[in-house]
Amino acid sequence: LALKRMSVRKDYRGLGIATALGRTALAFARQRGCRAVVLNTLMLQHEARALYEHLGFRRHRHYVLPTAYGRLANCTITTYRYDLAGTP
Numbered sequence: 001l002a003l004k005r006m007s008v009r010k011d012y013r014g015l016g017i018a019t020a021l022g023r024t025a026l027a028f029a030r031q032r033g034c035r036a037v038v039l040n041t042l043m044l045q046h047e048a049r050a051l052y053e054h055l056g057f058r059r060h061r062h063y064v065l066p067t068a069y070g071r072l073a074n075c076t077i078t079t080y081r082y083d084l085a086g087t088p
């Protein structure tokens with residue numbers, strides 16, 4: 001399963017919509033028997049990273065984008081993981 005680019009329009013942020021969407025995505029994955037949800041985010045996406053950590057995701061991996069531009073610009077990716085096994 002893949003979810004790509006979840007976002008909430010700026011004028012609707014702060015209303016709990018992103019949290020509800022995140023919880024719904026986790027429930028969807030759990031209902032389908034997935035063992036974990038893994039996502040990537042850029043180092044500059046501070047609000048997204050805070051949301052993921054609020055939802056219970058844990059930092060799993062941190063690396064520089066493996067392209068010439070990524071190395072030149074030090075474009076860092078953080079991978080987050082949420083283990084579904086044993087959660088209600």
